Amino acid sequence: MKELEILFNRIVQRVNINLRELAFDVNPFAVELIPPDQMSKFYAFYGITPDHPLDLSFHNSALAGSYFLGKCRVQNSLLYKSDIRGDELKRKGNKVTFQNFSITLRDDEVIDIRDSALVKTLVHNYSHDPETPEHFFISDTLAMDYANIHGAPIDGAFLGPFATVDLTTVRDCVIGAYSYIQAGEISHQLIEPGTIWVNSPGNFNFFYRHPADQLEQYISLSPDKVPWGKLIDFIEERKNEFQRVFDVVNLKVIASVPESAKMDRYAVVLPNTRIGENVLISQRAYLENSTLGKGANAQENCFIINSTLEGYNVTAHGAKIIEARVGQNVFVGFNSFLNGKKGQKLTIGKGCVIMPHTIIDIEEPLEIPENHLVWGLIRDQNDLSNHMVSLESLSQVTTHHTIGRMHFEGNGAMLVKALKDRIHHILEVNGAFFANGENDGHAQRNQNLSLNTIQPFQFGPKQGMYPTITILP
Amino acid sequence: MKELEILFNRIVQRVNINLRELAFDVNPFAVELIPPDQMSKFYAFYGITPDHPLDLSFHNSALAGSYFLGKCRVQNSLLYKSDIRGDELKRKGNKVTFQNFSITLRDDEVIDIRDSALVKTLVHNYSHDPETPEHFFISDTLAMDYANIHGAPIDGAFLGPFATVDLTTVRDCVIGAYSYIQAGEISHQLIEPGTIWVNSPGNFNFFYRHPADQLEQYISLSPDKVPWGKLIDFIEERKNEFQRVFDVVNLKVIASVPESAKMDRYAVVLPNTRIGENVLISQRAYLENSTLGKGANAQENCFIINSTLEGYNVTAHGAKIIEARVGQNVFVGFNSFLNGKKGQKLTIGKGCVIMPHTIIDIEEPLEIPENHLVWGLIRDQNDLSNHMVSLESLSQVTTHHTIGRMHFEGNGAMLVKALKDRIHHILEVNGAFFANGENDGHAQRNQNLSLNTIQPFQFGPKQGMYPTITILP
Numbered sequence: 001m002k003e004l005e006i007l008f009n010r011i012v013q014r015v016n017i018n019l020r021e022l023a024f025d026v027n028p029f030a031v032e033l034i035p036p037d038q039m040s041k042f043y044a045f046y047g048i049t050p051d052h053p054l055d056l057s058f059h060n061s062a063l064a065g066s067y068f069l070g071k072c073r074v075q076n077s078l079l080y081k082s083d084i085r086g087d088e089l090k091r092k093g094n095k096v097t098f099q100n101f102s103i104t105l106r107d108d109e110v111i112d113i114r115d116s117a118l119v120k121t122l123v124h125n126y127s128h129d130p131e132t133p134e135h136f137f138i139s140d141t142l143a144m145d146y147a148n149i150h151g152a153p154i155d156g157a158f159l160g161p162f163a164t165v166d167l168t169t170v171r172d173c174v175i176g177a178y179s180y181i182q183a184g185e186i187s188h189q190l191i192e193p194g195t196i197w198v199n200s201p202g203n204f205n206f207f208y209r210h211p212a213d214q215l216e217q218y219i220s221l222s223p224d225k226v227p228w229g230k231l232i233d234f235i236e237e238r239k240n241e242f243q244r245v246f247d248v249v250n251l252k253v254i255a256s257v258p259e260s261a262k263m264d265r266y267a268v269v270l271p272n273t274r275i276g277e278n279v280l281i282s283q284r285a286y287l288e289n290s291t292l293g294k295g296a297n298a299q300e301n302c303f304i305i306n307s308t309l310e311g312y313n314v315t316a317h318g319a320k321i322i323e324a325r326v327g328q329n330v331f332v333g334f335n336s337f338l339n340g341k342k343g344q345k346l347t348i349g350k351g352c353v354i355m356p357h358t359i360i361d362i363e364e365p366l367e368i369p370e371n372h373l374v375w376g377l378i379r380d381q382n383d384l385s386n387h388m389v390s391l392e393s394l395s396q397v398t399t400h401h402t403i404g405r406m407h408f409e410g411n412g413a414m415l416v417k418a419l420k421d422r423i424h425h426i427l428e429v430n431g432a433f434f435a436n437g438e439n440d441g442h443a444q445r446n447q448n449l450s451l452n453t454i455q456p457f458q459f460g461p462k463q464g465m466y467p468t469i470t471i472l473p
Numbered sequence: 474m475k476e477l478e479i480l481f482n483r484i485v486q487r488v489n490i491n492l493r494e495l496a497f498d499v500n501p502f503a504v505e506l507i508p509p510d511q512m513s514k515f516y517a518f519y520g521i522t523p524d525h526p527l528d529l530s531f532h533n534s535a536l537a538g539s540y541f542l543g544k545c546r547v548q549n550s551l552l553y554k555s556d557i558r559g560d561e562l563k564r565k566g567n568k569v570t571f572q573n574f575s576i577t578l579r580d581d582e583v584i585d586i587r588d589s590a591l592v593k594t595l596v597h598n599y600s601h602d603p604e605t606p607e608h609f610f611i612s613d614t615l616a617m618d619y620a621n622i623h624g625a626p627i628d629g630a631f632l633g634p635f636a637t638v639d640l641t642t643v644r645d646c647v648i649g650a651y652s653y654i655q656a657g658e659i660s661h662q663l664i665e666p667g668t669i670w671v672n673s674p675g676n677f678n679f680f681y682r683h684p685a686d687q688l689e690q691y692i693s694l695s696p697d698k699v700p701w702g703k704l705i706d707f708i709e710e711r712k713n714e715f716q717r718v719f720d721v722v723n724l725k726v727i728a729s730v731p732e733s734a735k736m737d738r739y740a741v742v743l744p745n746t747r748i749g750e751n752v753l754i755s756q757r758a759y760l761e762n763s764t765l766g767k768g769a770n771a772q773e774n775c776f777i778i779n780s781t782l783e784g785y786n787v788t789a790h791g792a793k794i795i796e797a798r799v800g801q802n803v804f805v806g807f808n809s810f811l812n813g814k815k816g817q818k819l820t821i822g823k824g825c826v827i828m829p830h831t832i833i834d835i836e837e838p839l840e841i842p843e844n845h846l847v848w849g850l851i852r853d854q855n856d857l858s859n860h861m862v863s864l865e866s867l868s869q870v871t872t873h874h875t876i877g878r879m880h881f882e883g884n885g886a887m888l889v890k891a892l893k894d895r896i897h898h899i900l901e902v903n904g905a906f907f908a909n910g911e912n913d914g915h916a917q918r919n920q921n922l923s924l925n926t927i928q929p930f931q932f933g934p935k936q937g938m939y940p941t942i943t944i945l946p
Contacts, residue, residue, distance in 0.1 A: 043925075050933035054940050450931050452516075455923030460523035462946070467527050472941040 004464040011117045014140040018156025022190045024174045028223030039064045039464035043453045056471040071110040082118040086111045089126050098130035107134045116141040125151035128167040161227040164334045177221045180356040204410030241268045262443040280430045280443035295432030331423045477937040484590045487613040491629025495663045497647045501696030512537045512937035516926045529944040544583040555591040559584045571603035580607045589614040598624035601640040634700040637807045650694045653829040677883030714741045735916040753903045753916035768905030804896045
């Protein structure tokens with residue numbers, strides 16, 4: 001048997017032993033996951049810049065199409081078109097504060113991926129687990145297409161397609177397709193597909209679940225099949241545009257990007273897109289015929305098409321905005337699918353927060369008023385009315401509040417503050433507030449990243465596997 | 474001071490301390506050698522294939538545009554567009570025989586480059602020093618444009634442009650521009666430019682020196698200047714053609730290459746070139762409007778333009794063949810410049826051996842008869858008559874023989890045999906005799922090399938320096 005097959009089989013076994021209590025078998029989902037011949041077709045690559053401490057090592061792994069930035073170790077793993085963006089990892093000497101604890105880091109934090117298979121998965125940010133501040137572990141885990149592992153150490157888990165674990169330590173869990181979990185720490189849970197759960201124990205708890213019969217047309221997964229549905233189709237239809245940017249070693253920067261803005265050279269930017277000051281466009285973002293106002297940021301795997309974003313907008317990892325007018329300071333959460341139509345625009349008032357994994361798929365114009373929180377699956381004005389609440393009303397809640405399928409418990413003002421603080425933090429680290437040489441962030445740094453490519457063995461027992469490589473400053 | 478500058482200054486000091494006895498100062502030659510901004514402009518790269526044991530490490534070095542294949546360590550060195558082709562290194566367990574000695578290798582051989590600057594230099598083959606069979610060292614050495622370090626461990630040396638050291642261990646020597654040395658072991662010598670010296674102590678000794686006043690129009694070097702002359706101009710005029718092949722990550726293979734032949738993806742092949750069976754075209758070879766017959770091999774940095782090679786031809790590293798008809802089994806040595814003209818063809822009869830570093834630059838047609846040895850600087854029929862000898866006549870020589878500026882001592886038959894054996898060996902290892910699945914060589918192997926690119930830091934004190942990288946299987 002070839003080494004690639006041995007490797008993959010071992011990963012499947014290791015994930016299954018972790019999930020035995022949930023009686024979940026990842027095997028049938030793994031069968032179609034990675035066509036072995038694809039593994040020797042793509043190169044992987046990593047970024048080199050003095051802005052980030054360099055410490056990469058790859059051992060007995062397959063890395064096709066994947067990208068690495070910052071400190072990362074990969075052992076006995078299979079990464080396929082996954083982005084490991086460790087550019088916000090904590091540094092030696094940083095202080096981690098949690099409740100009344102304060103811990104100083106003994107070493108730089110490292111992303112440590114072992115015995116895992118991550119397919120088209122984004123790993124980003126830093127470990128939010130105060131118990132392992134230097135060690136962002138991802139082990140014995142199988143994560144599927146467009147899953148996000150975001151500041152979330154994870155051990156022994158299965159993540160369905162478009163699942164997101166955010167600032168949450170996960171042990172021995174199954175996270176269903178299109179579920180979003182931000183819950184501090186979870187273990188031995190099976191999360192149904194389409195669950196949106198934001199829990200800050202003792203403070204607040206937000207819970208919503210997409211109706212299964214409606215979600216399935218957007219994203220479906222069943223044994224022995226690759227994931228399918230509108231979300232997959234949407235991405236597949238645009239994948240050829242990415243081919244061009246991966247075919248050449250160094251791509252010329254588009255002239256019309258302001259000096260204070262940053263467009264990643266692995267982003268797709270089609271006519272007629274306008275990019276304002278302090279804008280950050282991340283790798284594998286896709287922009288077409290859209291305007292991004294000052295300080296807007298377009299994160300990895302997001303799509304912005306035929307839309308205008310007025311400024312200071314966060315379009316989070318994997319979010320899709322089509323045919324929309326988006327006011328200032330609007331946040332669109334992970335993997336949201338905001339699907340306006342030509343002539344049937346979606347308008348989002350300033351200051352709105354679109355919860356992660358929200359689907360708005362309209363056939364008539366729809367307008368969301370300013371400063372509202374929006375969630376769920378919305379097809380028209382009627383749906384909107386029971387999938388939103390004004391941030392002001394939410395701030396009044398002190399016990400619990402139910403709207404449609406959404407249940408909220410706890411202190412509404414604390415949730416609103418947590419959301420606002422996070423949005424401000426994201427804009428800040430990305431350089432949205434850069435002025436007069438101060439408040440610089442990712443948009444102004446990383447300007448001169450160099451990218452090194454690595455390729456697998458092309459034949460023999462190691463075909464599709466990558467050599468052992470270590471990279472230090 | 475930037476690290477790149479510190480590094481380069483240290484190399485210059487180290488070379489100079491080695492050359493103190495010869496009172497040779499490399500400093501003025503080093504000044505213009507490497508424009509620091511070029512060092513961050515080009516990527517370096519290395520080949521990955523199961524055919525060669527992988528063991529590469531780069532530490533505190535600048536590697537712009539350089540290529541690595543096989544085992545190689547680079548420390549505190551500056552390589553600029555140099556090819557390190559360690560694909561013929563000896564392996565653990567191989568036997569090295571020399572006179573009546575036989576030594577079994579304890580480890581795989583490694584090319585070990587320390588404290589050296591190699592500019593557009595080719596390093597190839599394996600150490601021919603029986604004293605260090607596992608260790609192909611290159612240390613405290615400055616080698617300039619289109620120098621060849623070929624099976625020649627070297628310590629404390631300066632190699633001028635187009636200088637070749639071949640199967641020779643060199644210590645504390647200055648090798649002048651366009652000199653070719655194959656002499657087993659030399660130390661503390663200053664070799665004047667244009668010296669062609671092939672010495673097998675006790676067997677034979679071939680010596681020729683190009684007339685300085687005629688050589689200087691082809692290649693000149695003086696302090697504080699970059700090298701100039703017709704040879705440099707010739708290469709510069711064609712360098713844009715190479716840009717194209719280095720700009721893309723994976724280049725499609727040209728369809729018309731026979732399955733038994735190999736065209737390196739970093740070679741330039743322009744219309745209308747025809748490639749026969751078992752042909753090997755190496756990296757950075759340049760072919761234009763030429764025909765390469767069965768089993769021909771075009772080595773690194775060679776140029777073949779408007780010419781026909783009938784088969785089993787060796788065009789050695791850096792050799793240039795323009796407007797020529799070349800018979801079967803002709804060997805054209807390192808860095809030779811065979812410059813026929815349109816309508817004034819150069820014809821070389823079958824079985825001829827053109828000595829390394831030969832210049833034939835004609836304005837009228839010239840025909841070299843079959844089975845002759847040719848050397849020196851030839852402009853017309855008259856020059857030819859005292860720069861050639863038939864291999865048959867040479868085989869008769871038992872004491873000494875002088876023709877024009879060429880002096881030969883020793884056993885002519887042994888020189889002829891050594892040349893013929895070497896040509897046969899080169900054809901054999903390159904796969905020229907491949908048939909029915911047997912006798913495969915480089916042309917049939919390396920077919921699926923993958924190439925990984927590495928880039929330097931783009932700014933900061935390490936600008937132009939490369940990260941520390943180690944690569945193992």
